[in-house]
Amino acid sequence: MTDPMPMMAAEEATVADRAKTPRRVGKRADRRSGRAAVFLLKQLGVYVVTGFLALVLNFVIPRFMPGDPALQLADRLRQQTGQSPSPDVMAKIDALYGDPHKNLVAQFVDYVDHVVHFDFGLSISQYPTPVKDLVWQALPWTVALVGTTTVIAWLIGTALGAWTGWRPGRAVDSGLTSLSTFLHAVPAFWFALLMLSLFSFRLGWFPSSGGYDPSVPYSLGNLWFVLSILKYSFLPAMALIVLGFSTWQFTMRNVMVTTIAEDYVQFARAKGLSERRVMFGYAARNAMLPNITGLAHALGGVIGGVVLVETVFTYPGMGYLLTQGVAAKDFPLMQAIFFMLVFAVLVSNFVADAVYVLLDPRTGQEQS
Amino acid sequence: MRIRLPRSARVRVGLGVFLFFCLVGVIGPWIVTHVMHTTAEHSDFNAVAAGPSWHHLLGTTTSGQDCLAQLLEGARGSVFVGLLSGFIAMALAALVGVTAGFTGGITDRLLNAFANVVMTLPSFILLIIVAGYINSPSILLSSAIIGLVEWPGGARYLRAQAMSMRGRDFTTALIAIGESRWRILVVEVMPHLTGIISAMFLRAVVAGVFAQAGLAFLGIGGSTVSWGFVIGAAQQHGAIGLGLWWWYVPPGLCIALLGTATALVNFGVDEVSNPALRNASSGVRKAMKRAERELAARRSQETEGATA
Numbered sequence: 108m109t110d111p112m113p114m115m116a117a118e119e120a121t122v123a124d125r126a127k128t129p130r131r132v133g134k135r136a137d138r139r140s141g142r143a144a145v146f147l148l149k150q151l152g153v154y155v156v157t158g159f160l161a162l163v164l165n166f167v168i169p170r171f172m173p174g175d176p177a178l179q180l181a182d183r184l185r186q187q188t189g190q191s192p193s194p195d196v197m198a199k200i201d202a203l204y205g206d207p208h209k210n211l212v213a214q215f216v217d218y219v220d221h222v223v224h225f226d227f228g229l230s231i232s233q234y235p236t237p238v239k240d241l242v243w244q245a246l247p248w249t250v251a252l253v254g255t256t257t258v259i260a261w262l263i264g265t266a267l268g269a270w271t272g273w274r275p276g277r278a279v280d281s282g283l284t285s286l287s288t289f290l291h292a293v294p295a296f297w298f299a300l301l302m303l304s305l306f307s308f309r310l311g312w313f314p315s316s317g318g319y320d321p322s323v324p325y326s327l328g329n330l331w332f333v334l335s336i337l338k339y340s341f342l343p344a345m346a347l348i349v350l351g352f353s354t355w356q357f358t359m360r361n362v363m364v365t366t367i368a369e370d371y372v373q374f375a376r377a378k379g380l381s382e383r384r385v386m387f388g389y390a391a392r393n394a395m396l397p398n399i400t401g402l403a404h405a406l407g408g409v410i411g412g413v414v415l416v417e418t419v420f421t422y423p424g425m426g427y428l429l430t431q432g433v434a435a436k437d438f439p440l441m442q443a444i445f446f447m448l449v450f451a452v453l454v455s456n457f458v459a460d461a462v463y464v465l466l467d468p469r470t471g472q473e474q475s
Numbered sequence: 476m477r478i479r480l481p482r483s484a485r486v487r488v489g490l491g492v493f494l495f496f497c498l499v500g501v502i503g504p505w506i507v508t509h510v511m512h513t514t515a516e517h518s519d520f521n522a523v524a525a526g527p528s529w530h531h532l533l534g535t536t537t538s539g540q541d542c543l544a545q546l547l548e549g550a551r552g553s554v555f556v557g558l559l560s561g562f563i564a565m566a567l568a569a570l571v572g573v574t575a576g577f578t579g580g581i582t583d584r585l586l587n588a589f590a591n592v593v594m595t596l597p598s599f600i601l602l603i604i605v606a607g608y609i610n611s612p613s614i615l616l617s618s619a620i621i622g623l624v625e626w627p628g629g630a631r632y633l634r635a636q637a638m639s640m641r642g643r644d645f646t647t648a649l650i651a652i653g654e655s656r657w658r659i660l661v662v663e664v665m666p667h668l669t670g671i672i673s674a675m676f677l678r679a680v681v682a683g684v685f686a687q688a689g690l691a692f693l694g695i696g697g698s699t700v701s702w703g704f705v706i707g708a709a710q711q712h713g714a715i716g717l718g719l720w721w722w723y724v725p726p727g728l729c730i731a732l733l734g735t736a737t738a739l740v741n742f743g744v745d746e747v748s749n750p751a752l753r754n755a756s757s758g759v760r761k762a763m764k765r766a767e768r769e770l771a772a773r774r775s776q777e778t779e780g781a782t783a
Contacts, residue, residue: 153588157595164601168608288742292734294685296692297706297727304715315716361745414603415689419710429600430693433607441604448600456595 143464150460154453161449165442166218180438183231199228227443232435238443241428246447248318249424253413254406256344260351261402267352268359268398269391275364284360287353296415299346303419306342313342316421343420347413355398362394396466403459489739493677496733500554503547513541515548515700527721534721537712545705546725552691552701553684553730556618560683563622565676568629573668575630576637577660587634594627602686606695614699621686629675636671640664674744681737688730702726 180200184192192200199221221227227238264287271280307315314320320335327333366372367390375389417426425444432440507513518539519531527534533542575586605620606612612620640646649659688703690696692710696703709715709723 153591154595156588157592160592161596164596165604168605288738289731289735292681292738293731294688294703294727296689297723297730300706300710300715300723300727304718304720308716308718414599415692418693429603433603433693433695436607438608441607445600445604448597452595452597 147457147460147464150457154457158449158453161446162219162222165222165445166215169438170214179436180231183436184234196229222446225443227439230432230437230440232431232437232440238439241440242425242443242447245423245425245428248422249413249417249426252340252343252417252422252424253347256347256351257402257405260348261355261398261405263348264352264355264357265359265395265398268356269363269386269394271356272360272363272394273367273386273390275360280360283356287356290350291353291357293350294415295346295350295413296419298350299343299416299419302342302346314339318423340422343413343416343422346416355401358401359394359398362397363390366390366394396463399466400459400463403455403462406455483743485739486743489736489741489743492732492736493740496550496729496736497554497558499547499550500558501551503550507544507547511541511544513544515545516540517544533725534719536709536722537714537717537719542705542722542725545700546702546729548700549702549705549726550729552614552699552704553687556614556621556687556699556701557680557684557733559615559618560621560625560686561676561680563619564625564679564683565629565672567622567626568633568675568679569665569668569672571626572630572633573637573660573664576634577641577664578656579638579641583634587631590627590630590634593624594631596624598624599686599689602690603693603695606690611695612697614697617687617690617697618683621683625679625682625686629679632675633668633672636668637664640667670744674741677737677740681734684730684733702730 181192181197184196225239229235230238230241233241267283271277271283274280303315306312318336318339319332320339372385372390375385380388413424414426414429416422417424418430421427425447428440429444431437432444507515513519519535519541520539522528522531522535523537523539525531525535525539531541531543533546535541536545571586571590575583575590601624602620606617609616646659646663649663650656654663684702687696687701688706691699691701691703692707694707694711698704703726705726706723709719714720714722
């Protein structure tokens with residue numbers, strides 16, 4: 108949902124070029140690993156700068172927004188608790204959202220100090236729970252739901268893509284590609300609403316909200332509790348899988364189509380290798396490269412991509428927590444979640460780069 | 476300049492649907508007032524939460540508002556934000572990408588690094604955060620913030636294209652005869668990229684419509700009526716539980732159709748820029764088969780002639 112029409116053509120063009128030739132065992136391994144190290148260092152530089160930019164954005168946005176967020180926050184605290192916030196709490200709010208008595212540099216130093224200790228203060232919407240606790244409670248739900256569905260969607264999409272791209276132009280190919288084109292354009296929150304109305308309200312097969320059965324003891328050791336998690340997460344999971352596989356199918360198909368035209372695939376065929384072996388051992392194996400790094404990228408975006416779906420199903424994860432925070436103007440919560448997300452994205456991007464270097468020895472060769 | 480119709484049927488259908496929605500965005504509100512003689516906010520208390528009928532073609536909401544009127548009015552909100560944010564995103568992408576790719580050197584490195592950095596930030600989350608701080612952003616402001624986060628992908632692609640332009644003979648020749656870089660860039664290089672830029676513009680428009688829909692659904696996209704706004708309102712008023720599908724299904728379908736239309740156009744463009752994909756399209760395959768059949772027929776005729 109973040110990027111409904113990803114700039115696929117751009118990615119694919121370079122990626123397809125890279126996937127063209129199979130891995131080869133080169134002679135000059137030293138120089139290559141040196142290049143790989145330079146490439147990874149460069150990427151690391153980009154991510155450090157990005158992380159810093161996120162930090163600056165989070166620092167700047169509340170300070171330059173119309174209507175002083177620090178004052179708003181203090182007001183809301185007053186409403187919530189019925190008393191003026193203590194000087195201690197006010198000091199913390201000022202550090203995070205702008206202290207009128209200090210200059211910007213001193214403010215920034217203060218701010219960074221709080222952030223590196225992951226201290227975002229107390230939540231407004233669920234006062235006086237520390238934001239940290241709310242985030243840690245929500246995190247496992249999202250990681251479990253989205254981690255699982257992303258991997259399943261990836262497997263389905265990649266397999267279908269290999270199958271359709273192997274013999275492009277068949278009825279199966281055009282049918283599936285049209286279907287995934289449409290699914291790719293469907294807004295996730297709308298699709299989630301449709302599933303909710305059909306399977307939950309009309310048919311009554313699944314619960315309409317929540318992440319577990321509240322009448323069952325809350326413990327992972329309890330079998331009924333675990334089963335209730337499966338039951339409650341079924342609809343959100345299905346929504347994410349049905350909408351999620353199309354991108355993978357699409358990329359895999361297109362790279363597969365360019366790969367099967369390659370000489371080495373033709374040669375493998377001419378050698379008389381079995382269809383299956385050519386398809387899996389030669390074509391799909393190389394065509395999969397973009398999808399593998401794509402998976403590493405996607406796992407970082409895990410939390411971001413499901414904000415709306417979690418909200419529709421009121422699933423107790425990070426996405427729902429974020430929208431609750433936004434609705435209640437809970438600035439501390441919003442800041443903390445934004446940081447977590449950026450951090451996850453940066454780490455997974457770096458992992459994706461490292462995986463690419465491992466899988467494709469030519470990475471970093473072409474100067475870009 | 477002559478306007479040519481694109482040859483691919485998919486591109487034609489896609490462009491047609493896209494233009495149709497743009498048209499609805501422009502004349503939709505006019506139809507609501509002058510043909511339907513109502514407004515998106517007007518409540519008909521004789522028909523509350525009523526299903527589709529002759530009087531209300533797409534039914535009514537829980538407060539008796541006409542769903543078709545809301546759909547038409549919402550088309551303007553959605554399409555307007557899409558077009559404006561798409562324009563902002565593409566203008567930035569062209570400015571940064573083409574300048575970087577064509578100039579090269581340190582400028583290129585800095586601009587490219589900047590695009591990479593912005594691209595790495597999770598854009599939708601950033602949008603939610605920014606929109607969350609602003610109290611009910613206006614339609615112009617939400618277009619601007621959407622445009623400001625959606626440009627880097629396009630910039631990177633245009634940079635690659637501009638880099639390949641820099642090495643072409645005609646640019647080398649123009650540089651050699653002392654043409655200024657800016658003139659080459661604007662007059663000679665840009666026209667080569669218009670096709671790609673316009674295809675990317677469509678993509679950016681749909682990305683904008685999607686982003687706006689998400690924000691509006693969450694209730695932080697401002698008070699302008701848009702498709703996402705209507706779906707959000709439907710959910711808040713319990714339309715899902717009450718089974719009022721005519722309220723929330725049509726707007727989502729419109730978004731999905733608009734997205735599909737753009738994807739169709741982009742398929743066509745990809746097939747032009749990537750010949751391997753072109754061979755895969757069924758039209759070409761059919762043509763190849765026909766040619767093969769003809770060849771075989773001719774050959775068999777020839778052999779028959781030879782034996783006779």
